[in-house]
Amino acid sequence: MNGITRREFHRIAIAGACLLTKEIGGEEQPKPQAFIHPGILHTAEDLERMKQGVRKNLSPIAEGFEKLRSDPYSQLDYVAHTFGQEIGRNPSVDFPAFDDDANAAYQCSLMAAITGDKRYAAIARNIVLGWSESLHTVSGADAVLMAGLGPFKLINAAEILRSLGELDNSSAARCAEMLKRAILPVIADFAPFANGNWDTAAIKTMLAIAVFCDDRVLFERALLYYLHGDGDGRLTHYIYENGQCQESGRDQQHTQLGLAHMGDACEIAWNQGMDLYGAEDNRLLRGFEYTAAYNLGDEVAFKPDVDRTGKYRHTVNSPRGSLRPVYEQIYAHYHVRRGLATPAVGRAVDKLRPEGAARGADHTGFGTLLYVRAPSNAARKAPLAAPAAVYAEGSEAAIDVSWPAPRDGASFSIERAEPDGLFRIIKTNVRATKFRDVNVKRGRQYRYRVAVQGIGTDELFSEAVDIVAGMPAGWSAIAIGVTPASESVRFDGKVLSIYAAGNGWMTPSDEGLFVAAPVGCNALQALFVPQTASQFVQFGLSWRSGTSADSPCASLIIRPETGNPERHGWRLGVLSRSPDGKVSAVSDFLLARPVVDYGRLMGSVGLRLRRSSASILAEFSTDGAVWKDAGSTVDLGGGLMGMIVSSGITGVDTCVRFGSLTIDQQNA
DSSP states (O other), X not given: OOOOOHHHHHHHHHHHHHXXXXXXXXXXXXXXXXXXXXXXXXXXXXXXXXXXXXXXXXXXXXXXXXXHHTSGGGOTTOOOOOOOSEEETTTTBSHHHHHHHHHHHHHHHHHHHHHOOHHHHHHHHHXXXXXXXHOOEEESTTHHHHHHSHHHHHHHHHHHHHHTTOSOHHHHHHHHHHIIIIIHHHHTTOOXXXXXXXXXXXXXXXXXXXXXTTOHHHHHHHHXXXXXXXXXXXXXXXXXXXXXXXXTTTOHXXXXXXXXXXXXXXXXXXXXXXXXXXXXXXXXXXXHHHHHHHXXXXXXXXXXXXXXXXXXXXXXXXXXXXXXXXXXXXXXXXXXXXXXXXXXXXXXXXXXXXXXXXXXXSSOOXXXXXXXXXXXXXXXOOOOOOOOSOEEEEOSSOEEEEOOEETTOOOEEEEEEOTTSOEEEEXXXXXXXXXXXXXXXXXXXXXXXXXXXXXXXXXXXXXXXXXXXXXXXXOEEEEESSOOOTTOEEEOSSOEEEEEXXXXXXXXXXXXXXXXXXXXXXXXXXXEESOOSOTXXXXXXXXXXXXXXXXXXXXXXXXXXXXXXXXXXEEEEEEEEOTTOOEEEOOOEEOOTTTEETTEEOSOEEEEEEEETTEEEEEEESSSSOOEEEEEEEOOSSOEEEEEEEOSEEEEEEEEEEEEEEEEOSOO
């Protein structure tokens, strides 16, 4: 059987996630809340505000509109490029052509909404439908950027056209089909292997697809990654406590780009009733303030850093650069809507106003037209939204549940499913957006959901989230040569997530986290669930005679090749350490597509380790069906079997996920 492709793997994973939300222990799930349309970057109220501002010649909206009206992509004589089956970046396949068309579709749809001139709508509709019919593949080493930038504008164009009655249901369905066929598989796992602006582009485009396609599961996936993801694009990974950004030491243009994507993600969530802007004590504003102040000539504190991939290390802030047109959106939210101080962002707005076009299809631009609003209509209430992106972390003593705040405040009730599968309310009148459940038992699996309280019989429920309090009975997490991460192991009943730092395994001593199966385990099988952030990560299965850094052991390990980490390969093999400390390579295999693509570990791998006839046998599978011999070593007796993870980066943890866990405690 041929190996499962990355696209097929994610199609199965996403379909499975959809199925998991449909029923809980025989209890019917409440129907997902409907999305607001139009509701990606612009609501009906936003479009009307722009229209009236232009009609009444209100400053600075009128000047912002002139920037849009005079742009080459907003013209009635724009001619679309040939619609192809493939677009790609690095190497380029219709890269500039697609982005040109995406710019034109978005800008002409705005022109149609503001002016009422249907000729603009016809241009935008032709582009949206042309690419919807033709596009099947997004390719190249930079495919995530190809799928995360231009398509975002195309989706917003389609949403606006549909709201104007210029895209009928059949046409919208064809567009949705293309988005899930060509765009979504490329960004389904985001881009934890890259600088943060890749992740943030994928997040906002996934949110846009979710809204356009009315896909609640996809919407939750993007929100969860923004708040809890592994890569550099997670909010707290991209913006540090002091406002410094992951790419600040790289260059100021990419830093502003990553921030702009995050602003778009927050605006989409806001339009759907959630205050993602306020997450982590307005962390996004801190990033914008730091970056605006620095590029306006202020002195800011810079702390040398290493990113989550381990590839990007910066000791000083990058040279100051020009301001991108990305600040009006942030000023409009934090200062006008929320009344917060935004001194540096305000100065950037004053310098740029009216904001014009972005560079290529990198971001939307035209923020003066799109976001300027009077305080009198800035904070109108939205319908209450169901809690979303509910996240749970479990320890032996407690389970912590959290979720993003709603736009306009609410109180919540917390419900938990006991072993009989029925939800019961365990807490009411919760005003915060977090809850700690201390009435848990170690190793037991629980299911939580959160409801908006006090709105009558039509209560708004979140999707359910599963979590185990600590680890199942008999399992243990053992730090070897490192301090374990605060969230060292997370188990939801199906997937075990292991967070660990460390320099690696067998080098010749060990640094990482060893998650041991119960004593007496003679066989262990697990499926690596991609991807990982660290590009220096080492992980796999191991038998160990002890827990010291130099204990005799036999390990089936996946590890990176040496060389350029942007394009290095990945290897799988068995390494052993004898009682005298000697490390030997028993086997060595180079992993190929679909597991590895463009030097990145993109596909799943099955791993198996078992004791048999005084030997330890290792096997692996790249398709889940055919298992290959990976080598064997001498069984020294006793010991523990388990999973090993090390980020390969001193002081920076990474997450490796294992699913399909099975153990055999029978005598070998």
